[in-house]
Amino acid sequence: MRKKLRVAAYAVCVRDGQILLARWLNDGSPEWTLPGGGMEHGEDPHDTVLREVAEETGYRVEVTGILGVRSVRFPSRSRFGRTVERHHVGLMYEARVTGGELRFEVGGSTDMAEWHDLDAVPALKRVPMVDFGLRLWRERPVAGRPGE
Template sequence: MRKKLRVAAYAICVRDGQVLLARWLDDGKPKWTLPGGGMEHGEDPGDTVLREVEEETGYHVEVTGLLGVRSVRFPSRRRFGRTLDQHHVGLVYEARVTGGELRFEVGGSTDMAQWHDLDAVPALTRVPLVDDGLRLWRERPATGQPGG
């Protein structure tokens, strides 16, 4: 079985009771996610989150803390019946907007960004990363792991 490791960095930006989310295009089924994405080889994860948030939302952010790490492993089916053992490691940072203007990404993995009321998030079609990230933001666990 082929193995694939993906390391990514994401931002939780909360202001005035709202969280900034990006709409991810998952095989034509849009889902809300945290702004962020995969690290490039040799890139520092702190630089990754700054780059990805700007690409997906138009905002410039300042990292104010590392909230934790989310590690998820799952198999997926690939072409010709092959199975891929995927392992995603996501560093979740707290960040605040320092500049820029809200805009949508063009030609990327997301198609829009939007502020959402925190109490409206449970009703959104979203990826599990959103709930895990908000749990890290609210609880700030000593282990740095959601639910830990």
């Protein structure tokens, strides 16, 4: 079985009771996600989150802390029908907006970004990472992993 590792960095940006989310174009079925994405070869994860938030939302952010790490493994099919074991490792940063203006990404993996009330998040069509990031943000676990 082929194995594929993806390392990424994401931002949990909360202000005034709202969270900044980007709408990910998931094979024609959009879902809300945390702004962020994959590291480029040789890129520092801190730089990745700054770049990805700017690309997906138009905002410049300052990292104010590291919340934790999300590690997920799952099988999937390649475009040639072979099974691939995927391993996604996501570094979850807390960040605050320092500049820029909200705008939508063009030609990328997301098509819009919006602030959402924290109370409205459970009703959104979203990826599990949103809940994971919010849990880290609320609980602030010392080990960077939510309690079981």
